[in-house]
Amino acid sequence: MQFGGVKALDGIELHVEPGSITALIGPNGAGKTSAFNSISGFYKPKTGRVLLDGQDITGVPARDRAKLGLARTFQNIALFRGMTVLDNIKLGRHAHLTTGVFDAFLYWGKARREEMELRAEIERDVIDFLELDHIRNVPVAILPYGLQKKVELARALAMRPRILMLDEPVAGMNREETEDMARAILDVRDEWGVTVLLVEHDMGMVMDISDHVCVLNFGRRIAAGTPAEVRANPDVIKAYLGGSGDPRNGTDAAPVSEVA
Amino acid sequence: MAIEFIDIVETSLAGLGTGSLMALTGVAFVIIYKATKVINLAIGEMLMIGAFVFYGFSAGLALPIWASVPATLVVAALIGGVIERTMIRPLLKDNPVSVFMVTIGLTSVLIGVVELVWSAEPRRLPEFLPQQPVLLGDAFIPSKTAYSFLIASAVMAVLITVFAFWRGGIALRATATDRAAASSVGIDVPGVFSFSWMLAATVAALAGILVGSVGGISSAMGLFGLSVFVVVIVGGLDSILGALIAGLFIGWLEAMVGRFMGGEFKLLATFSILLIVLVVRPYGLFGTHEIERL
Numbered sequence: 180m181q182f183g184g185v186k187a188l189d190g191i192e193l194h195v196e197p198g199s200i201t202a203l204i205g206p207n208g209a210g211k212t213s214a215f216n217s218i219s220g221f222y223k224p225k226t227g228r229v230l231l232d233g234q235d236i237t238g239v240p241a242r243d244r245a246k247l248g249l250a251r252t253f254q255n256i257a258l259f260r261g262m263t264v265l266d267n268i269k270l271g272r273h274a275h276l277t278t279g280v281f282d283a284f285l286y287w288g289k290a291r292r293e294e295m296e297l298r299a300e301i302e303r304d305v306i307d308f309l310e311l312d313h314i315r316n317v318p319v320a321i322l323p324y325g326l327q328k329k330v331e332l333a334r335a336l337a338m339r340p341r342i343l344m345l346d347e348p349v350a351g352m353n354r355e356e357t358e359d360m361a362r363a364i365l366d367v368r369d370e371w372g373v374t375v376l377l378v379e380h381d382m383g384m385v386m387d388i389s390d391h392v393c394v395l396n397f398g399r400r401i402a403a404g405t406p407a408e409v410r411a412n413p414d415v416i417k418a419y420l421g422g423s424g425d426p427r428n429g430t431d432a433a434p435v436s437e438v439a
Numbered sequence: 440m441a442i443e444f445i446d447i448v449e450t451s452l453a454g455l456g457t458g459s460l461m462a463l464t465g466v467a468f469v470i471i472y473k474a475t476k477v478i479n480l481a482i483g484e485m486l487m488i489g490a491f492v493f494y495g496f497s498a499g500l501a502l503p504i505w506a507s508v509p510a511t512l513v514v515a516a517l518i519g520g521v522i523e524r525t526m527i528r529p530l531l532k533d534n535p536v537s538v539f540m541v542t543i544g545l546t547s548v549l550i551g552v553v554e555l556v557w558s559a560e561p562r563r564l565p566e567f568l569p570q571q572p573v574l575l576g577d578a579f580i581p582s583k584t585a586y587s588f589l590i591a592s593a594v595m596a597v598l599i600t601v602f603a604f605w606r607g608g609i610a611l612r613a614t615a616t617d618r619a620a621a622s623s624v625g626i627d628v629p630g631v632f633s634f635s636w637m638l639a640a641t642v643a644a645l646a647g648i649l650v651g652s653v654g655g656i657s658s659a660m661g662l663f664g665l666s667v668f669v670v671v672i673v674g675g676l677d678s679i680l681g682a683l684i685a686g687l688f689i690g691w692l693e694a695m696v697g698r699f700m701g702g703e704f705k706l707l708a709t710f711s712i713l714l715i716v717l718v719v720r721p722y723g724l725f726g727t728h729e730i731e732r733l
Binding site for chain 2: 219221240241243246253257258260266273334
């Protein structure tokens, strides 16, 4: 993965076990988001491959990866502002609806029935599950930051993903919101059997919920293993506490203003 | 000067006729804005090239009307698709202002193409609408005005229904709001771009055929687009219904002012309305509140 002459990623190997929660961490500029965007299809790596169940999906565009079961959230919230929470979440199902553009006219009844089923399913599985029922008809733009992050998670879940990719799910959140989100991520894994890959700066949260942690620095993988192994790794300690790393880890998430 | 009632009715109907064509062109503008957030300043010229393509088919190749209209619409869709693919999509990642500037350039390109192929001379389209004037009570309506009003209204009714009930409509909105998020949920973003430009070019070409059949065609007829910008700003840049209502209203207002106060007051009236709307409701009468203004 290169940007012009800059090598953002260099020979990284990341293996995500089905059903696990895997975290990608590293100081600022380590290449976490580049790796993440390569996996979700938003960047095309020059070399290297992305495999899903042993199948090479490197050339598959982002929108088709959604159909393969990859769902993602964004570091800077990417919700459809101006739409309600429910509309946002329903759009997550867009890729999976079987009635197409013109079918919706030809088979009025079928499209309607599908719409009703979709709505019922989303109500039950996503909105109740993430406790968003009190805000379902609120325009997302007026929600506080923490809830917007949660709506983004809900939209990704509505895609019925096999792999859920979260780009800094708790960035800029207070302790209570962080714990709430961490619990939601664990619940999603336990009850839906979804594989979770996340990029995160909040060390406490990463160490608490992850099964596997991969540490990047300057575009290279410097360590990988269980949280305990990674914490004890001298390279990791050096990257975070001294020498080349960014010492502000954990608190350097951009200050995010509450959205009124 | 005593104003006769019948005069008011006839002027109103003529105004609504022109207004329906402004509305139809406005709808073409709105379709592009709604899906791609591109302000397309070349909408008047897309209308013009549609009218000339129709001229080519109906007068040049002397095709019958039932063949030349569909042929024109297909060619217009292709032109829209080519414009999107070659001029708009490569700039997707750039600043919206550069795309906006490109559409200004596009106006000159389209005018140039038309003048190269057909020269700058004004022309008349072959007559294809029924010639018999329409009488509504005692009011006399020129047949072309009446039929173009009916055709434009029918097309707009179909488009409004489609966008209200079709699920793809929300995909267009999603694409306009956030392209990265839209593709993350599996929406075919480049497809939405192509689709909206092709549909808008088709609608604009149809408007061009109707405008041309009423007033003739020339390479300068894209100026019709200027009134259309007023229409879409008043109606709200992303509202099809807004374009319809504002189009009819502005067409009616221009006709009334022109008839009873004098032609020189037409633009004064139109732009006064624009000014008032911009002050009171900057996002237009029916537009979404958060629209960015350039």
